[in-house]
Amino acid sequence: MFKRFTPILVLVALCWVVFVVNNLLWNGHLNQYGIIPRHVRGLPGILWAPFLHVSLRHLAANTVPLLILGAVLCARSPAEFEIVAVAGTLLSGGLTWLFARNGCHIGASGLIFCFFGYLASLAYFRRTFGALLLSIVCLFAYGGMLQGLMPTSAAISWEGHIAGLVSGVFLAGMSSKPRPNISRHE
Numbered sequence: 001m002f003k004r005f006t007p008i009l010v011l012v013a014l015c016w017v018v019f020v021v022n023n024l025l026w027n028g029h030l031n032q033y034g035i036i037p038r039h040v041r042g043l044p045g046i047l048w049a050p051f052l053h054v055s056l057r058h059l060a061a062n063t064v065p066l067l068i069l070g071a072v073l074c075a076r077s078p079a080e081f082e083i084v085a086v087a088g089t090l091l092s093g094g095l096t097w098l099f100a101r102n103g104c105h106i107g108a109s110g111l112i113f114c115f116f117g118y119l120a121s122l123a124y125f126r127r128t129f130g131a132l133l134l135s136i137v138c139l140f141a142y143g144g145m146l147q148g149l150m151p152t153s154a155a156i157s158w159e160g161h162i163a164g165l166v167s168g169v170f171l172a173g174m175s176s177k178p179r180p181n182i183s184r185h186e
Contacts, residue, residue: 007081008070012063015108018051019059028054034106035096045105046093052106062108065142069115088114088167095163105157109148110164116142117168125176
């Protein structure tokens with residue numbers, strides 16, 4: 001049973017290890033490798049941004065929702081978690097790179113919003129009782145996150161939040177497309 005949650009535990013552990021190494025050994029030097037919109041040198045940040053956090057408070061604020069929403073995805077299926085995590089990182093990071101304001105965007109919140117968007121929109125796309133129940137619980141427990149879509153602080157990448165949410169909804173829709181029923185007529 002514990003093995004099912006290994007992917008999210010590894011992801012969260014990596015965030016903490018990177019934070020400790022970056023801030024205690026390298027004095028935050030890695031933070032410059034976040035997503036820098038519309039600059040070629042900012043493209044690698046699409047991969048690195050979820051692991052970089054500017055402060056302990058920033059990392060702690062991201063850890064709990066990342067762990068809980070990621071655990072829900074792992075409980076559904078570790079393979080589903082891996083697909084959503086990888087595709088969500090690339091898609092939300094790419095959208096942030098394309099559309100965000102100038103600056104260096106770091107943190108796991110884009111991925112958190114992707115997980116939230118994915119889980120919260122499953123009911124719309126899957127139309128099953130289980131998906132409806134999951135979406136309701138997700139919206140009830142984490143619906144307050146939606147305030148993070150508003151530009152309230154220059155230090156918060158609300159564009160990354162929107163990109164994550166859009167990516168999650170898109171991925172839920174793509175994963176729920178009906179498969180064509182191919183039958184052979186002889």
